[in-house]
Amino acid sequence: MMHLSTPDIPITVTDLIRAGLLELGDGCQIHPSAVFLPVDMLGTIRPIVLGDRVAVGAFTVVHGGTSVGHDTHIGHRATVGEPEYGYAVRRVYQGTGAPTTIGSGVVLRAGATVYAGASVGDDTTVGHNTLLRTNVTVGTGSQLAANLTVERDCAVGDGVRCSPGSHLTADTVVADRAFIGAGVRTINDKELIWRDPDNEPPLLPPSFAYGCKIGSGAVILAGVNVGEHALVGAGSVVTKDVRARAIVYGVPATQRGEVTL
Numbered sequence: 001m002m003h004l005s006t007p008d009i010p011i012t013v014t015d016l017i018r019a020g021l022l023e024l025g026d027g028c029q030i031h032p033s034a035v036f037l038p039v040d041m042l043g044t045i046r047p048i049v050l051g052d053r054v055a056v057g058a059f060t061v062v063h064g065g066t067s068v069g070h071d072t073h074i075g076h077r078a079t080v081g082e083p084e085y086g087y088a089v090r091r092v093y094q095g096t097g098a099p100t101t102i103g104s105g106v107v108l109r110a111g112a113t114v115y116a117g118a119s120v121g122d123d124t125t126v127g128h129n130t131l132l133r134t135n136v137t138v139g140t141g142s143q144l145a146a147n148l149t150v151e152r153d154c155a156v157g158d159g160v161r162c163s164p165g166s167h168l169t170a171d172t173v174v175a176d177r178a179f180i181g182a183g184v185r186t187i188n189d190k191e192l193i194w195r196d197p198d199n200e201p202p203l204l205p206p207s208f209a210y211g212c213k214i215g216s217g218a219v220i221l222a223g224v225n226v227g228e229h230a231l232v233g234a235g236s237v238v239t240k241d242v243r244a245r246a247i248v249y250g251v252p253a254t255q256r257g258e259v260t261l
Helices: 013-018
Strands: 022-024 035-037 048-050 061-063 066-068 079-082 085-088 091-094 100-102 113-115 246-249 254-258
Touching: 013 022, 066 079, 079 100, 100 113
Parallel strands: 022 048, 035 061, 048 066, 061 079, 066 100, 079 113
Antiparallel strands: 085 091, 246 254
């Protein structure tokens, strides 16, 4: 039975549709174990909308406020529209849901988690066990590989490629056509001090400009801007801005050449 779990009463998909809480397009394929939760932790109700020919895998959980475009595939054990709860990054979250948008032609692979308020553009793929936190935006035609962590309020552009196992710290901006290698680490705090949440200074995330390429295992420190079409070598530690088309590598990374287009 596909159902909404409540403390006392399992509600079937048919009940949700009749109540206007779930809208299914033509040709949807929903695994019987999928769960739809239109009510957040504060009791706010948000309908769920699935477009035509959406597939939802086994043991997937879809939360209220989620809207899914046509021809999208949501793999087994994925979670979509998860409300943020508990302390994180200077805030205490109360489990409030929010509109969560998954475009058309998207593939969310098995185990992917997309938090409430996130948006994934058309024809983008999100890999196995990849995590997109609250208010993350991902553009169209991007490929986010397995086991990525994309923290709150990151903005990932169109046609971006991210290899497995990388971490994008909160508020990081990745412009269109950028490439992030495997195991890349980003930092948004220069002092690394645990602070009173009410007195934390603003974070200083790095940013990645159009068409830049970051080699596997690179570490990009807080506040660093990597310019358009720049190339950062594998294993580098980048401590200062990288100008457009520069080739940098090493620990610390220094300019060793220039990209020719």
